[in-house]
Amino acid sequence: MKKRLTSFLLAACMMLPLSASAWAAEHPQMEGEEDVTLQPSYGVRSKQSGSNGTLIVTLDPGHGGKDSGATEEWNGTTAMEKDINLKIALACREELSKYAGVKVYMTRDDDTFLELSDRVRYAQSVNAELMVSMHINSSDNSSAQGELVIVPNGNYRPELLEESKKTASRVLSNLESLGLRNRGYLQRNSSENTYPDGSKADYYSILRNSTMANIPSMIIEHAFISNYNDYTKYLSSDDMIQKMGQADAKAIVAAYHLHLKSNNSAASKGDAPFEDIYTTDWYYAPVVFAYQHSLMTGTSDSTFSPQDTLTRAMAVQTLYNYSGKPETADSNRFSDVKQGDWYCKAVSWAAENGVTAGTSETTFSPNDLVTREQFAALLYRFKNGQQTQCSLDAFADANDVSDWAKDAVKWAVNNKILSGSKMNDGTLMLLPRSGATRAETAVMLERMVENVK
Ligand SMILES: [Zn+2]
Incomplete structure (x- = not known):
């Protein structure tokens, strides 16, 4: 059965649908609002005080286990977002392993289910300085295609948004050079959650809780699984999936001036x-x-x-x-x-x-x-x-x-x-x-x- 989501046109796979219950049924993890909000913390490290200059990155392949993420049936096969996200993240880690001065941790490296807040708790536990969540987009408007990066709204700890953009801007252009349509940044406020200073919190749990944990973060939506062109050109080919992961890695490499080992x-x-x-x-x-x-x-x-x-x-x-x-x-x-x-x-x-x-x-x-x-x-x-x-x-x-x-x-x-x-x-x-x-x-x-x- 072809799974489709009732949502805004151009719905990111984590965006609020017109019908929240329909969305929740499809994507149990997609509710950014209802997930718990972590206590604010200042993190263990700061950019200046890193003892040996090693950048700690957490890669977070979205969904997993019982949560497939967005799915779509094309040419008789069911493509699942969770599988593609994992492949992209593994390719990104592989590319980063060629560089000195960076240590990569993954929230999952197999088909495991994780709560959204636990993903950020994990990043906190490894003293991450960057949280990059990997996703594939979906829309019931099948002509919607391309890549976008969701970044924090910048209301609270705006320096985290600036830091995120150093990498996110390069992700956008690197993916664009693979031929993907560049849809730019997306930011979204929560309607019910606020940050400790009273400002509107981020809607997306990963961004909201990373901000609370004082970690720069982003959610990369690599292509639309619901678009035939994006699917055939980018998501059905392991070679292109690899290239997208490498594009993400090279954005981090450029943003943090990493050098080959x-x-x-x-x-x-x-x-x-x-x-x-x-x-x-x-x-x-x-x-x-x-x-x-x-x-x-x-x-x-x-x-x-x-x-x-x-x-x-x-x-x-x-x-x-x-x-x-x-x-x-x-x-x-x-x-x-x-x-x-x-x-x-x-x-x-x-x-x-x-x-x-x-x-x-x-x-x-x-x-x-x-x-x-x-x-x-x-x-x-x-x-x-x-x-x-x-x-x-x-x-x-x-x-x-x-x-x-x-x-x-x-x-x-x-x-x-x-x-x-x-x-x-x-x-x-x-x-x-x-x-x-x-x-x-x-x-x-x-x-x-x-x-x-
Ligand atoms: Zn997703």
């Missing part, structure tokens, strides 16, 4: 043993320089963690390395630095030589993060830098430089150790109070070695 990796070049830096990275050469000159080591045997922010312990260890690790009097007086800590000698040396004092008489705060102006000040003291009249007027945020750091920052700019960052609108910024990333640190060290004799 082989060929391009530093490890394969023998320059440095790190799997998370690449010859195409702007900081590649300085990181190799810092490593080969024993100024910086990895955060593990195989990782450099270029986007991690420098800590005070890392900073003094780096300068101690640069000095050739001289003997110290082991005069450590800080209660938060223990004999045997990897940075203990460096801290003693830094205090003995006036490179840096503690954060108080008795504390060093080794895990405190170092800002760009603080690192400039460290280098300035370390090099016994001379005052310069160099002007900071070229930088739009020159006034953000702390008074105590002005001489050091001028010295660093004068010696081209700090050159500022060009923003999208063309302005040049020093970002003095932003954390110095390990990549930026390597760049500043290389320039200091080259420019300050």
Whole structure:
């Protein structure tokens, strides 16, 4: 029997039908409204604090088990959405497995039934930073065809919508280049649910609960199972299903600047043993320089963690390395630095030589993060830098430089150790109070070695 849904024209497989009961009978899981809403949470990770820069993605093949999703009988076979969704997600995972810096979890990788809210709970449990739900569309208007991506309404935590769109915009264009008609974004408000700030919640459970869990999310509707052309060209061919999954994966790859594991990796070049830096990275050469000159080591045997922010312990260890690790009097007086800590000698040396004092008489705060102006000040003291009249007027945020750091920052700019960052609108910024990333640190060290004799 041909299964059809009573719904709006262009009904996404998860859209509210004119007759809710008819829809519910067909799609027990499709009610976005009635599903539970999770408690708000802030997630375990944030984009900036990822300890090793690995992106965690949850792929969610829609429906499964007793819930077939949209079905359609074509040429004597019944096509089921749940099977196609799973194939797309598996192809997406397979493609992503070729890239470094990404870990993929799937809500299901076989024909299993899962509640909608449990899919988001699972994403939460793996600390997902992106939730991508895979679906196929259906409409009782058999001429409706093409792809669309449902994204959060942006009413609550609008930054999640912005983050979702980085991937979703590329999904739309990648699928379009396979020949699918691009129907763009879809957003839909709940009529009864609200977010904690009182704004209209998202209608779709996956998006609503991902937003509550502080995870950027999207639902990709790849093609219409109810359209003969979409079905024959895209959904009846394993090759095209594979290509759609790869298109989704490549959108994530582009949005998060992922790199292929082989060929391009530093490890394969023998320059440095790190799997998370690449010859195409702007900081590649300085990181190799810092490593080969024993100024910086990895955060593990195989990782450099270029986007991690420098800590005070890392900073003094780096300068101690640069000095050739001289003997110290082991005069450590800080209660938060223990004999045997990897940075203990460096801290003693830094205090003995006036490179840096503690954060108080008795504390060093080794895990405190170092800002760009603080690192400039460290280098300035370390090099016994001379005052310069160099002007900071070229930088739009020159006034953000702390008074105590002005001489050091001028010295660093004068010696081209700090050159500022060009923003999208063309302005040049020093970002003095932003954390110095390990990549930026390597760049500043290389320039200091080259420019300050
Ligand atoms: Zn669906």
